[in-house]
């Protein structure tokens with residue numbers, strides 16, 4: 001009923017708007033009075049964690065994209081090599097697992113068969129398994145050595161939204177916690193990142209305030225047959241997630257690419273009028289921002305209609321953006337928390353305009369319990 005949906009037409013839309021609260025809840029109680037990061041649910045000793053020499057993240061669907069973001073964060077903060085692997089591929093390729101390998105399984109439902117079989121395989125090889133999960137007492141956390149629960153609350157829409165954002169939060173927390181334990185980052189810096197994280201609910205709220213503008217954009221794409229998404233660095237998994245949302249909900253061809261890879265093939269897809277959604281990294285000392293802009297310039301010169309998500313005050317993007325959606329100013333590693341939101345709104349509204357069932361897309365299930 002509309003009441004259960006808080007007056008929204010779909011659970012998905014309600015869940016998109018719950019994200020500031022879900023992110024805030026997932027951050028709650030993580031700092032001690034002494035300013036240390038604590039994760040009660042991580043029942044692995046500091047010694048065990050210090051011995052970890054490799055991390056393999058395993059997940060499916062949207063959760064896999066959260067894992068891709070986690071790789072950027074963990075490698076940057078902790079200097080531990082991270083592989084991210086689709087659960088369905090993992091155990092069939094004879095992966096190298098030792099007692100010093102930490103396998104991180106990300107699953108909103110905690111019941112995905114591909115992910116469950118993968119962690120069973122890892123545990124037989126004596127690796128430690130940590131689950132990031134939204135469902136208390138579900139199978140994957142029960143079969144893991146440790147768990148970080150996300151606090152999104154029940155997610156009913158089949159396409160994951162608040163599940164994804166809270167998984168990102170759990171991944172950042174895990175990365176900072178490992179950095180603290182391993183001593184690769186110190187208190188002040190960890191606290192600064194926690195401050196950034198704690199500012200995210202307000203930033204997400206700000207993005208949600210521009211929903212109407214994104215809806216209008218989405219409705220104007222009702223006849224679109226194909227949409228491309230471009231991103232770099234942590235924006236690359238966001239591009240993949242944006243494309244997945246469109247496939248799931250609008251049933252149209254959508255593909256995400258690493259912007260730097262365009263010139264190695266995908267640029268051949270660009271045709272007059274093709275919508276290209278670009279997740280523009282924040283301006284910074286590295287050249288990410290400039291390189292992204294030159295990629296956008298390339299597709300636009302070939303006729304693409306560019307829709308750019310860029311931080312407020314970014315003037316360099318203006319000449320190349322046919323449509324601009326502004327994002328709050330946040331560090332690049334955390335940008336997925338704000339950049340994913342307009343893409344969720346876009347997919348939800350486009351699917352609604354097409355007359356699709358947003359909460360129950362065709363052929364999909366909320367949790368897939370068969371391999």
Ligand code: G6P
Pocket residue numbers: 060061062063106107108109110111112115158159160364365366367368
């Ligand atoms: C299904 C859902 C996706 C979800 C994936 C992984 O395919 O339709 O939305 O991302 O499973 O689910 P999990 O519960 O393991 O995160």
